[in-house]
Amino acid sequence: MDALTQLNVLGLVLSAVLLAMACIKADRVRAWRAAxxxxxxxxxxxxxxxxxxxxxxxxxxxxxxxVQGFGVSDDTSWDDSELTSAVQGATNALDGSSGLGDIYAEDTDTGWIDEYATTIEDEVVEHGGGDAPQYDVYATPAASNTASEARYRVTASGAGTAFCLDVTRTxxxxxxxxxPGIAGGQGTVTxxxxxxxxxxxQATC
Structure with missing residues (x-):
């Protein structure tokens, strides 16, 4: 439970105490004062x-x-259902997509892996929906990644669920x-x- 949620709960408790005080009968208060x-x-x-x-x-x-504070708290942290839906949407959007590599890099280059982590984070946020935060999503690359296959552990602040995205690049x-209009010394530049x-x-990779 984050600090804002704790504060909201405390506010409800104090409000209940105030209502209980308002319900005390006048005769009882007078008896206490007299004692x-x-x-x-x-x-x-x-x-x-x-x-x-x-x-x-x-x-x-x-x-x-x-009540208003609970609404703000919900907008500032992810829950499991929001993250599940957002990761599923991001997976659907990224699967079958294409992208350009570095013109000077070989197919064995792994530089794309860290860059793709940002792509995953942006897609998850985009598919989070109106109630989900627009930040605090983390795609952490696995240590055993290769130039053609990479795995990312996807988490979000407030959510207890973690996901593993498997990415294959071909x-x-x-x-x-x-x-267009660019040519190298030995022909067209590609x-x-x-x-x-x-x-x-659903895993931790």
């Missing part, structure tokens, strides 16, 4: 009416602020990209194009 200070002046009925109105008003304000079947196959599973 503590027999010489004290007796409180008029108007005092109890005003006190009850004030206590109920404060309790109502506390409940309203706590040279595009449609061929490399040829920028930019390597890759296809990505992405699957997900």
């Amino acid at each position: 503590i200070n027999p010489s004290a002046e007796e409180l008029p009925d108007a005092f109890f009416v005003v006190s009850r109105v004030a206590l109920v008003a404060m309790a109502g304000t506390g409940i309203y602020l706590s 040279r595009s079947k449609d061929g490399d990209y040829e920028p 930019v390597p194009s890759y296809d990505f196959a992405v699957t997900m599973r």
Whole structure:
């Protein structure tokens, strides 16, 4: 439970206490005062009416602020259902996608792996929905990744569930990209194009 949620719960508890105080009968309060200070002046009925109105008003304000606070808390942290839906949406969007590589890098280069982590994070956030935060998503590459296959542990702040995305990168079947109007010393310059196959599973990689 984060600090904001704890504060909201405390607000509801205090509001319940205020409502309980408003329900105490006037005769009981008078009896308590007489037992503590027999010489004290007796409180008029108007005092109890005003006190009850004030206590109920404060309790109502506390409940309203706590409810609003729960809404804010939900918008600032992920839950398991939000992350599950977002990761599924990101997987569907990335599976079968294609992208350009570094013109100077070989197929054995692993530089794309860290860059693709950012792509995954952005896609998860995009598919999070209106109630999910727009941040605090982490795609952590596994240590055993290779130039053609990579795994990412996907987590989010507030969610207890973790997912593993398996990404396979292959040279595009449609061929490399040829920028118009650019030629090298030995012919047309091409930019390597890759296809990505992405699957997900609930695991920690």
